[in-house]
Amino acid sequence: MNRISAFLGGTELFNPVEASRKIPDWLDLPEPKSYRPKHKFRTIWISDVHLGTSGCNAAMLLDFLRSIECETLYLVGDIIDGWRLRKGWYWPDAHNEVIRRILKMAHKGTNVVYITGNHDEMLRDYAGMGFGGIHLVNEAVHTTVDGRRLLVTHGDAFDGVVLYARWLAFLGDQAYYMMLRANRWFNRARKLLGMPYWSLSAYLKKRVKNAVQFVYDFEDAVAHEAQHRGLDGVVCGHIHTAEIRMIGDITYYNDGDWVESCTALTEDFEGGMAILDWPAHMRGEAISAKTLEVVA
Numbered sequence: 001m002n003r004i005s006a007f008l009g010g011t012e013l014f015n016p017v018e019a020s021r022k023i024p025d026w027l028d029l030p031e032p033k034s035y036r037p038k039h040k041f042r043t044i045w046i047s048d049v050h051l052g053t054s055g056c057n058a059a060m061l062l063d064f065l066r067s068i069e070c071e072t073l074y075l076v077g078d079i080i081d082g083w084r085l086r087k088g089w090y091w092p093d094a095h096n097e098v099i100r101r102i103l104k105m106a107h108k109g110t111n112v113v114y115i116t117g118n119h120d121e122m123l124r125d126y127a128g129m130g131f132g133g134i135h136l137v138n139e140a141v142h143t144t145v146d147g148r149r150l151l152v153t154h155g156d157a158f159d160g161v162v163l164y165a166r167w168l169a170f171l172g173d174q175a176y177y178m179m180l181r182a183n184r185w186f187n188r189a190r191k192l193l194g195m196p197y198w199s200l201s202a203y204l205k206k207r208v209k210n211a212v213q214f215v216y217d218f219e220d221a222v223a224h225e226a227q228h229r230g231l232d233g234v235v236c237g238h239i240h241t242a243e244i245r246m247i248g249d250i251t252y253y254n255d256g257d258w259v260e261s262c263t264a265l266t267e268d269f270e271g272g273m274a275i276l277d278w279p280a281h282m283r284g285e286a287i288s289a290k291t292l293e294v295v296a
Helices: 004-008 016-021 059-068 082-087 093-107 121-126 160-164 166-192 200-205 209-228 278-295
Strands: 038-045 070-076 111-115 133-139 140-143 149-153 233-236 242-246 248-252 265-267 273-277
Touching: 004 038, 016 160, 059 070, 059 093, 070 093, 070 140, 070 233, 093 133, 133 149, 149 209, 209 233, 209 242, 209 248, 273 278
Parallel strands: 038 070, 070 111, 111 133, 149 233, 233 248
Antiparallel strands: 038 265, 140 149, 242 248, 265 273
């Protein structure tokens, strides 16, 4: 059986049209009762989950997805890491649960739009199709509640390293995963000491001059494309750096990632846009819970 097809209904060979006709029983199971009220948004963007790698913070993402409701969920590329899966199979149960959660959101009425990225480029041939209630496209234009039009794209088309020197991208990919491995061991030690999650790799990236310059060059290139198309802004992922800033007349949004910073971009029902830092949110909830215990 094709391994990736297993979470789409168990077809022998993955066929998006055929998979969409099969409705697994678990999609209609009732939601487990939660003591936490759900956070409600008009739109949520997440990207760079990298399912299929040990660096993916699947448990934290699953906690996030179970804690939110939204009208539209954009998956802005690199949700599945085909590059790593080709080198060796890694797919723990937590990664299945993330996929199941997204499929269940689509089944319950959330408009789920999957934008392809470079690590899940094997899906680009299926752009324009749907599976399990998920719409697969290479890019999209999102209109906010207050009428702004935003280009939604993964962003790899604007990364000179990926576009013009693919072998360099793979070389950089290897070094990056070594850094993520160090980040994972670092946070295991913090957990043993009773300390919260903190991204060592993200901290180091922000302090390396060449990495910082690359981020600025990338942001400028993406914003220029949005301006060229007559749009008001752009939402992307790819560089694992969450950000909201003005570049000329264009608003640049990056939703971050779920291997380092664990962030999402949100739109509320008035059109307000914000970065939601989930580890920081969890720390805030933990502090509030302890405060309530002390008061009680």
